[in-house]
Amino acid sequence: MTVFDVRLITEEERRATFDVLNRSLHGKRVADDLWSRMGVSWPAAHKFGAFEGDAAIGIASSFDTEVAVPGGRVLPVAAVDGVGVRADRTRRGVLTALMAAQLAEVAERGLPLAMLHASEPTIYGRFGYGSAALGKTVRVSRPAARLHERVPVAGEVRLLGPEEAVKEIPAVYRRIGLHRPGMMARPEAWWPAGHERHLVPEERYTVAVHSGPDGVDGFVTYETIGRRSLDSPDEGAVLNVYDLHAAGPAALAGLWRFLLSVDLVSAVHARHRPVDEPLAVMLTDHRHASTLSVEDDLWLRLVDVEAALAARGYRAAEPVVVAVADRQLASNSGQYEVGPDGARRTSAEPDLVLEVDTLGMLYLGQWSATALAQAGRIEVRDPAALTRADELFTTVTAPWNGTHF
Ligand SMILES: CC(C)(COP(=O)(O)OP(=O)(O)OC[C@H]1O[C@@H](n2cnc3c(N)ncnc32)[C@H](O)[C@@H]1OP(=O)(O)O)[C@@H](O)C(=O)NCCC(=O)NCCS
CATH class of the missing domain: 3.40.630.30 (Gcn5-related N-acetyltransferase (GNAT))
Structure with a gap:
């Protein structure tokens, strides 16, 4: 069994953790002169490393930025820009531990959203990310x-x-x-x-x-x-x-x-x-x-469900009550009323029941509630509410990220 610690990296560990990431993605070793130019893009802040003794075996990196959401607002977001585990240490829970630490830190800092591009679509759903924009x-x-x-x-x-x-x-x-x-x-x-x-x-x-x-x-x-x-x-x-x-x-x-x-x-x-x-x-x-x-293209994780739902705009329709289940950030679990005037917590019975990764798929307007229900991702308690959710969440413009990070 692998014993490892997960913690924020230090300044001195930037290059070694970058190498772990680069090698996990089968990249060539970055030469010193290239590192001297681009190392500034790999600051120590918000980078969690997994270490066996002093040796880095895994990395989960993010940087803070802003992302546009439907309705025209721009929200703070953690952009997860580097995730990798050394090839001889995979499938032992290293990524799981890194993602837990990263998500807890992003939540603690009050960022409502996290987002990433996935090398493989099967990795991030279990951590609450949903496929939120296609390309x-x-x-x-x-x-x-x-x-x-x-x-x-x-x-x-x-x-x-x-x-x-x-x-x-x-x-x-x-x-x-x-x-x-x-x-x-x-x-x-x-x-x-x-x-x-x-x-x-x-x-x-x-x-x-x-x-x-x-x-x-x-x-x-x-x-x-x-x-x-x-x-x-x-x-x-x-x-x-x-x-x-x-x-x-x-x-x-x-x-x-x-x-x-x-x-x-x-x-x-x-x-x-x-x-x-x-x-x-x-x-x-x-x-x-x-x-x-x-x-x-873009995977989205609602880190603060109430704040994220309240911040986006909705089209005109009668409100729906959505029950959200979040396995990593339990405080998000609960019911939310979503309507043209915004969203808030409620104790009302839910019309639709879904997990937080599915909410990520709905949030930017890429997928309709009907399509997600057909795919078994939304449990429909009130069929009329599904049409209302389609109306509320639909966007005229398809979502798109458009940045390599
Ligand atoms: C993807 C990667 C980070 C996973 O790290 P890991 O430490 O092996 O992940 P964990 O051991 O925590 O796995 C957690 C779960 O995810 C599954 N999983 C992990 N990687 C997976 C993958 N690539 N495809 C499918 N399932 C995967 C594991 O089987 C495990 O499932 P279980 O809990 O049901 O057993 C690692 O394989 C890696 O570095 N890959 C190459 C680089 C890469 O693709 N990075 C992602 C860039 S976006």
Whole structure:
């Protein structure tokens, strides 16, 4: 049996715990010069390590930021950005102990939400996380694809050098704003690892910005993957979009128009785009855009159920009473009345009964209550309440996170 301690890491343990994470994800060892640039993105704060003696065997890291929720408010959130256990110490409860410590600390600090991207969808449901926003992977074929003539045209696209991009893009991202539920603020410490390291030391990505009548209103970061080989000497490259944000339809169209205009390219590939992004219907022939997959993107955990439910907006419908069961944070368990005026605890009999991970799936508007009931995730005590819950929780815009963390 493995005996280990779980505790917050010290400054001196940052690099060793980062190595545990990196190796658990089969990453290459980060060289000293890269660490000197991106180590700032791995501060000791809010990082729980599992240790056997002095040796790190597991890590659960998070940073504080903000996330948009339906109705337009932006809430504090713990963004869980690194979870890994040394390969020779898995399946012995190390992650379970790390998640318990992390969740308790997030709750104690009063953050209403926690969120993450999962390497595998089977890991986090048991800790109360639900699959809260999906993302689609699209591939647009070149040179066949053309934007439809009625797609808005306004502004121009220009390439930025890596140093320029590092300076300019954070302000562009802030300016675009958190316009979809699930989008997050990118704290200063996120940029060195999330963006700059691909640009400056690795020179892996190209950055282009779109300027409209009011200034820069969109950007795209992409890598070019060569596909030419002895067997296919004429094959064009693939542009693989890493990060694309636009303040509105004209900027979105301008960036796609640019991507589709790059020479010697046979396809543009973009992973984890919003499921309702209308790319296919922006083309003259929508078959030139294929949706290759739709996958879980953002996982959400309501840490303070009452505060989180009260903070989001709801559409008009008669209220419903929802009973929530939370195995890790027992104080969340209980009944909540949810209506167009908000949410509060109640002692009334529940119409719908669910676990806290299912509430995470409902919260950003990705899944309807009816769909979750059909999947056996909601126990329906009053069938009429299911339709009301559909109305209340529905959002016009699909949720999307759009940040690699
Ligand atoms: C995923 C990972 C962190 C799990 O750590 P762990 O210490 O083995 O997890 P635990 O022993 O606490 O497992 C808790 C439960 O989750 C299950 N579980 C853990 N990892 C799982 C996985 N990858 N797939 C399915 N189930 C998993 C265990 O079987 C166990 O179930 P049980 O309680 O019914 O027995 C570890 O396998 C790892 O580091 N993987 C590679 C890196 C990675 O994927 N990190 C996640 C990034 S989002």
